[in-house]
Amino acid sequence: MQDSIRKFIIENFLAGKDDPTFKNDDSFLDSRVIDSTGILELIDFIEDEHGVSVEDDEMTTENFDSVAKVAAYVERKIA
Amino acid sequence: MxxxxxxxxxxxRRFPEREAVVFGxxxxxxxxxxxxxxxxxxxxxxxxxxxxxxxxxxxxxxxxxxxxxxxxxxxxxxxxxxxxxxxxxxxxxxxxxxxxxxxxxxxxxxxxxxxxxxxxxxxxxxxxxxxxxxxxxxxxxxxIEDDELSELECPLPGYEDNSLILYTSGTTGQPKGVTLSQHNLIANTDSIAEYLELDETERVMVLLPFYYSYGHSLLLTHVAVGGCLVIDNRLAFPNNVLDTMERERVTGLPGVAATFTIFMTRSNLAERSIPSLRYFTTAGGALPPAGLKRLRGLLPTARPIIMYGQTEGTARLSYLPAAEVDVKPGSIGRGIPGVKLEVLDDEGRPTAPDVTGEIVASGENIMKGYWGDPEETSNVLDEQRRLWTGDLARIDRDGYIYVVGRKKDMIKSGAFRINPKEIEDLAAELAGVVQCAVIGVEDELLGEKMVACIIQEFEERLEIKEVKMHFRKLLPHWKQPQEILFMSDFPRTSSGKVRKHLLKESYLATI
Missing domain, CATH: 3.40.50.980 (Rossmann fold)
Incomplete structure (x- = not known):
């Protein structure tokens, strides 16, 4: 799951170049990898690709602020 | 000061033990x-x-x-x-x-x-x-060290000395450094603190960046009154920001249209209560009337204050007080204390009521000029040091101003002023692009979204993904077009210039 999310982030927000200094635990906000419109693109991606439905209450840093957090969230939702 | x-x-001196700033x-x-x-x-x-x-x-x-x-x-x-x-x-x-x-x-x-x-x-x-x-x-x-000192001998700068430079997009695609003096900043800060009736009990929610003139004005006005800046950079996750607002009992919520749209569409604001909130301010492009109405319902204790400004005017030029929001809907109000706002025709004469002209501002907050660029400066500041804003407006019989458009080909997206030429020139660097025209199209979240219309050298050679990647490599996120379209040609004038209003009309007709 982390690979799928990471691939999406690299292709869409890191100009296609994998950045080894960008870790799966790194905060998207803190590292400014994605901004508020980027978060929406990411949510569209996981809704389309993984068939989860994201509720307003769930749009928090706890669920969406790193590759690892997004992957864990999706895994919880589809479990 | x-x-x-x-x-x-x-x-x-006055409030040594009061909180100045909270961040995490x-x-x-x-x-x-x-x-x-x-x-x-x-x-x-x-x-x-x-x-x-x-x-x-x-x-x-x-x-x-x-x-x-x-x-x-x-x-x-x-x-x-x-x-x-x-x-x-x-x-x-x-x-x-x-x-x-x-x-x-x-x-x-x-x-x-x-x-x-x-x-x-x-x-x-x-x-x-x-x-x-x-x-x-x-x-x-x-x-950077963490040292503390209780005093440091250093002469104060002069009142007309420079204090701050904020860069904005220029019409030529070159960034222009809006140069503001100590005097400019003090005049605008004192005026804002006066009309917002700020005091040391204020706890303002800071979501706007300090490098942006509106965000910068929060910094200075709240230090000026001894208030507290509550900073949260997680607007992408508005529920987290709402937690901060509740916990810190914030009293003011300044935002641009996009800020409030994010709260209204992506958070559980309707289930919350923030009784400490005294006001919200909106500037940097109008919040649509339906959005404003909804927001007032969601934030019942907060007075709505509509404002208008430009970096060239330090930050703030006009405001519409809460009591007048329903009386003059859609208006940006009148000049703030110390600022004279007029709507003038091309000859510098005041327009008749409800006739469109350009907003022209004068006051002690008007910038000294663009750094090292007297020519660009003289394009916006006249010999009376009045700022010709480039914003088109009409004024009603009571002196209230209504913005109707912009004179120059500029896009205002997410409260950033963006010169489409900069993006068009970058697009043309991509192999296979013959010409690019970027238009601004009304958008609920951003105010305007950018649509890059592209003519290719050989049809169907380029992919939208390639163009997006090209922009991502070269432009910060706020300058990236939200949409990319391939076209065979653009509507043009007889001299070949792109007629962007027709291009926009044809775009709107297709969606």
Whole structure:
């Protein structure tokens, strides 16, 4: 799951170049990898690709602020 | 007030133990902010920074940002506030323009551009928050220290001396450095604090970046009254911000249309209660009437205040008080205290009521000019030092102003002024692109979204993904077009110039 999310982030927000200094635990906000419109693109991606439905209450840093957090969230939702 | 620094000195004298700034787990009183600012000013001074020197700052909103800001002010140096998510190409232009003596930056941002900077124009000294940065040849670098001082001998700058430079997009695609004096900042700060009736009990929610004139005005107005800045940079997750607002009992919520749209569409604001909130302010483009109505329902204790401004006017030019929002719907109000706003025709005569003209502003807050660019300055400041804003408006019989459009080909997206030419020129660098025309189209979230219309050399050779990637490599996120369209040709004038209003009409007809 982390690979799928990471691939999406690299292709869409890191100009296609994998950045080894960008870790799966790194905060998207803190590292400014994605901004508020980027978060929406990411949510569209996981809704389309993984068939989860994201509720307003769930749009928090706890669920969406790193590759690892997004992957864990999706895994919880589809479990 | 004598100088911008004096605001902090005065707040420290009157309210040493009141909270000045809250950011995550960091809480600084005015005494802490004051002593830490002096400690940093001492370090900068030892690095050779003195009165009039430019200090470029690439730092996210934080308590630390305030400390750096006031350290620079203490030395009478000139702060150049920049968007930290920025590319080397843009920075080369800015550094070439204003020649900063020192760059203060967070390594997490600086590592993205430091190796690519032009060493000839890059600042000779760097002050950073961590090790491990690849520096341009010849640059000296120090780590920012945590020293505190209780006093530092240093003469106050003169009232007309420069204090701040904020860069905006120019009509030529070159960034222009709006240069603001101590006098400009003090005039605007005092006026805003007066009409918003701010005092030391204020706790403002800071979501707007300090490198943006509206965000910067929050910093100075709240230090001026001894209030508290509650900073949260997580607007992408509005529920987290609402937690902060509840916990910190914020009293003011300044935003642009996009800020409020995010709260209304992506948070559980309807289930919350923030009774501490006294007001919200909106500027940087109108919030649609339906959105404003809904927001007022969601924030019942907060007075709505509509405002209008430009970086060239320090920040604020007009406001519409809460009591008049229903009386004059859609209006940006009238000039703030000390600012005269007029709507004039091309000959400089006031327009008749409800006839469109240009908004022209005068007052002590109007910038000194664009840094090192008398020609661009004379395009917007006339001999009476009036600012011709480029915004088209009408004025009603009671003197209330209604913005109807813009004179120049500029796009306002997410409250940023963006020159489409800059994006068009970059698109043309991509192999296979013959011409690109970027149009602004109304958008609920951004105010305007950017649509890049592209004519290809050979049809169907390029993919939209390639163009997107090209923009992502070269432009910060706020300058990236939201949509890319391939077209066979554009509507044109007889001389071949693209008729953008027709292009926009044909775009709107197809969606």
């Amino acid at each position: 004598e100088a911008v620094w004096s605001y902090l000195e005065e707040a420290h 787990d960091t809480r600084w009183t005015y005494a802490t902010l004051y002593r830490r600012s002096l400690g940093l000013a001492n370090q900068m001074s030892a690095m050779g920074v003195g009165a009039g020197d430019r200090v470029a700052l690439l730092w996210e909103n934080s308590a630390e940002y305030l400390r750096i800001y006031f350290a620079v002010q203490k030395l009478g140096a000139v702060l150049v506030g920049l968007n930290p998510v920025i590319d080397a190409r843009y920075l080369d232009k800015v550094f070439g323009d204003c020649a900063p003596k020192l760059l203060v930056a967070q390594v997490k941002f600086a590592r993205r551009f430091s190796a690519d900077l032009n060493a000839a124009t890059s600042p000779p000294a760097w002050l950073v928050d961590a090790e491990g940065l690849e520096l341009p040849a010849g640059a000296d670098c120090e780590l």
